[in-house]
Amino acid sequence: MSALQVQRPADLLCEALVGLRTLGKRSLLALLGIVMGSASVIALINIGNNAASEAEALFKGMGVDTLVLRFSEQPRALDTVRLHEMLPQLRSIAPIAQASVSLVFRGQAVHASLVGSHAALADAMRLTLREGRFFSDFDQLATFAVVGHQLAQELSAGGVPLQVGDQVRVNNYLYQVLGILQDQPDGLLMPIRASASLFVPLPGMARLDGRAGMGEVVMRAAADQDMPLLASAVRQAIAHLHGGQDVNILIAQQMIEGMTRQSRTFSYLLMALAGVSLVAGGVGVMNVMVMNIAQRKREIGVRMALGARRRDIRYLFLLEALALTAIGALLGAVLGGVFAWGYSLLSGWRFSFAVSSLVLGMGSTLLVGLFFGLYPAMAAARLQPVEALREE
Amino acid sequence: MGGGLFVCALQLTLVLAVCNSEPLISLRGITKRYQHAGQTLSVLNDVCLTVHAGESCAILGASGSGKSTLLAILGLLSAPDSGQHRFAGQDICTACPDQLAALRNRHIGFVFQNFNLMPRLTALDNVALPLTYRGVARNEARERAMVRLVQVGLADRAAHHPADLSGGQRQRVAIARALIGEPALILADEPTGSLDTGTASDIMDLLLSLNREYHTTLVVVTHDITIARHLQRQIHVEGGRVQAFAS
Ligand SMILES: Nc1ncnc2c1ncn2[C@@H]1O[C@H](COP(=O)(O)OP(=O)(O)OP(=O)(O)O)[C@@H](O)[C@H]1O
Ligand SMILES: [Mg+2]
Numbered sequence: 001m002s003a004l005q006v007q008r009p010a011d012l013l014c015e016a017l018v019g020l021r022t023l024g025k026r027s028l029l030a031l032l033g034i035v036m037g038s039a040s041v042i043a044l045i046n047i048g049n050n051a052a053s054e055a056e057a058l059f060k061g062m063g064v065d066t067l068v069l070r071f072s073e074q075p076r077a078l079d080t081v082r083l084h085e086m087l088p089q090l091r092s093i094a095p096i097a098q099a100s101v102s103l104v105f106r107g108q109a110v111h112a113s114l115v116g117s118h119a120a121l122a123d124a125m126r127l128t129l130r131e132g133r134f135f136s137d138f139d140q141l142a143t144f145a146v147v148g149h150q151l152a153q154e155l156s157a158g159g160v161p162l163q164v165g166d167q168v169r170v171n172n173y174l175y176q177v178l179g180i181l182q183d184q185p186d187g188l189l190m191p192i193r194a195s196a197s198l199f200v201p202l203p204g205m206a207r208l209d210g211r212a213g214m215g216e217v218v219m220r221a222a223a224d225q226d227m228p229l230l231a232s233a234v235r236q237a238i239a240h241l242h243g244g245q246d247v248n249i250l251i252a253q254q255m256i257e258g259m260t261r262q263s264r265t266f267s268y269l270l271m272a273l274a275g276v277s278l279v280a281g282g283v284g285v286m287n288v289m290v291m292n293i294a295q296r297k298r299e300i301g302v303r304m305a306l307g308a309r310r311r312d313i314r315y316l317f318l319l320e321a322l323a324l325t326a327i328g329a330l331l332g333a334v335l336g337g338v339f340a341w342g343y344s345l346l347s348g349w350r351f352s353f354a355v356s357s358l359v360l361g362m363g364s365t366l367l368v369g370l371f372f373g374l375y376p377a378m379a380a381a382r383l384q385p386v387e388a389l390r391e392e
Numbered sequence: 393m394g395g396g397l398f399v400c401a402l403q404l405t406l407v408l409a410v411c412n413s414e415p416l417i418s419l420r421g422i423t424k425r426y427q428h429a430g431q432t433l434s435v436l437n438d439v440c441l442t443v444h445a446g447e448s449c450a451i452l453g454a455s456g457s458g459k460s461t462l463l464a465i466l467g468l469l470s471a472p473d474s475g476q477h478r479f480a481g482q483d484i485c486t487a488c489p490d491q492l493a494a495l496r497n498r499h500i501g502f503v504f505q506n507f508n509l510m511p512r513l514t515a516l517d518n519v520a521l522p523l524t525y526r527g528v529a530r531n532e533a534r535e536r537a538m539v540r541l542v543q544v545g546l547a548d549r550a551a552h553h554p555a556d557l558s559g560g561q562r563q564r565v566a567i568a569r570a571l572i573g574e575p576a577l578i579l580a581d582e583p584t585g586s587l588d589t590g591t592a593s594d595i596m597d598l599l600l601s602l603n604r605e606y607h608t609t610l611v612v613v614t615h616d617i618t619i620a621r622h623l624q625r626q627i628h629v630e631g632g633r634v635q636a637f638a639s
Binding site for chain 1: 493498508510
């Protein structure tokens with residue numbers, strides 16, 4: 001009596017698989033839910049991961065060291081020298097005034113946005129020049145202009161390409177082209193479209209448009225600054241200089257955080273969806289197992305007569321449920337991986353497969369199978385041998 | 393001192409003698425009732441029965457008299473509502489389900505009227521099944537199963553599935569399965585009930601030869617009085633009580 005009977009795990013698995021084979025088409029239907037559940041978990045985690053890393057890569061290229069300050073009431077002037085003294089952590093400070101003007105070049109009239117700023121703008125916005133140079137601090141009062149890439153192309157539409165040294169008429173003033181910008185994407189934070197703008201020194205702006213006020217300041221931090229901390233320091237300094245002026249400061253980090261938070265929320269949502277399909281699959285598994293056990297009551301009775309203990313019966317059916325789920329989880333993993341890969345391909349992202357998604361996806365699917373297989377297996381184990389044997 | 397030792401030794405011999413003479417099965421005042429549609433149906437009423445190791449018994453009685461119910465209690469598949477039940481020196485009333493399963497696995501072999509083989513397993517694996525519940529490795533279990541199949545004359549059918557065997561062959565496989573655990577007791581509920589007369593007598597001869605040659609205790613439920621005459625004792629079930637006769 002004390003002799004413990006232990007059924008070997010390999011034999012148990014063998015028997016479970018044999019049992020599964022006879023489930024046939026019904027088990028295939030239950031598998032569908034499990035496959036979908038597992039596939040969606042794996043696809044969604046991968047898509048979420050790839051989207052997040054893609055978004056982050058996008059932002060990283062745009063300079064995480066940039067601050068853009070927006071005034072609510074435009075001040076007449078900003079003492080950038082004072083500001084620099086107060087905040088040496090800032091590498092460059094460039095106030096911006098914007099106006100809309102029409103330019104004439106060799107009889108060709110083009111509408112453009114006029115940007116008045118300091119020499120520091122080139123560094124603050126990481127502007128690179130295709131030809132010529134950006135205006136310097138000594139050109140403050142000169143009628144020099146730097147032309148954006150796209151604007152230069154529009155001005156060249158007459159057949160004669162715009163070149164450094166050419167004269168462009170802005171309202172009634174002639175400006176000499178000092179440089180032409182390279183084609184480069186604008187950072188998402190930037191208040192202007194560099195490519196379509198004509199850059200002139202800020203002090204001369206009043207001549208061209210009397211109403212153009214200083215709306216924004218683009219700033220770039222020195223290396224290794226804590227951007228949120230710096231942003232609040234800037235806010236304090238501006239309040240000090242401009243008597244409680246309310247300003248809005250944008251930093252890339254905020255937006256990156258916002259974006260990752262958003263994509264995280266998105267993946268949570270998708271995970272919830274995956275959870276729903278998993279639960280549906282789990283209910284399917286439970287259904288198949290309940291029917292399976294109802295059909296095999298007599299077999300359960302015979303097994304008990306031959307000496308199967310309750311736990312042997314429980315393991316047998318639990319293992320069948322698990323094997324069923326494992327097959328579904330595996331199919332789902334393949335399907336989910338292919339789906340995520342296709343999605344990345346269509347979105348033009350770089351695809352990387354997250355191993356964690358496999359662990360999480362297959363793991364959660366197996367857990368679902370275990371959970372929903374437990375009840376039928378325990379019900380089977382609790383059958384009375386003689387009652388089970390009596391079953392037709 | 394010496395006297396005390398002698399008394400001790402005497403007591404020990406006495407105890408051993410009592411152990412040896414304890415019957416394999418002892419039922420005392422067993423009752424079994426079923427609740428059906430609000431009515432209580434008393435199937436077994438104060439049944440007392442003793443079966444010694446090596447005996448062969450037939451259980452006879454009208455249909456619905458409770459023969460199968462009695463056999464299920466003897467086979468530890470069903471618990472009586474009251475009474476004392478001892479089997480193989482164990483008190484069955486206080487044993488837990490796992491202990492009962494172990495007792496069935498080690499000491500009892502079942503033969504059913506409708507064979508009850510696992511349709512998805514081969515004859516060999518069907519015979520080996522009880523051993524897997526003892527943790528015997530698959531290969532060893534198959535080897536031992538083969539020996540039993542040879543014993544019942546079905547060595548060449550080892551790889552067949554039950555569906556590909558005749559009724560008599562299926563029952564032989566079932567008997568081989570009952571034998572594989574080398575049980576002290578074989579319980580058979582109308583083992584020849586689904587077989588034609590010729591096959592039936594072959595199966596009965598096989599069961600009787602086991603009782604003769606290996607002294608396996610045999611309890612057979614049957615309607616056939618000629619079969620019952622081949623067994624040492626006849627137990628009649630009638631009105632919820634049993635009466636035993638010797639052949
Ligand atoms: N689970 C049950 N619920 C209700 N009644 C039952 C149950 N099991 C058996 N019975 C009743 O107990 C009685 C005895 O049944 P049992 O199967 O032991 O008869 P039997 O002598 O084997 O009959 P037969 O020769 O036809 O096989 C029958 O009247 C049957 O209806
Ligand atoms: Mg019966």
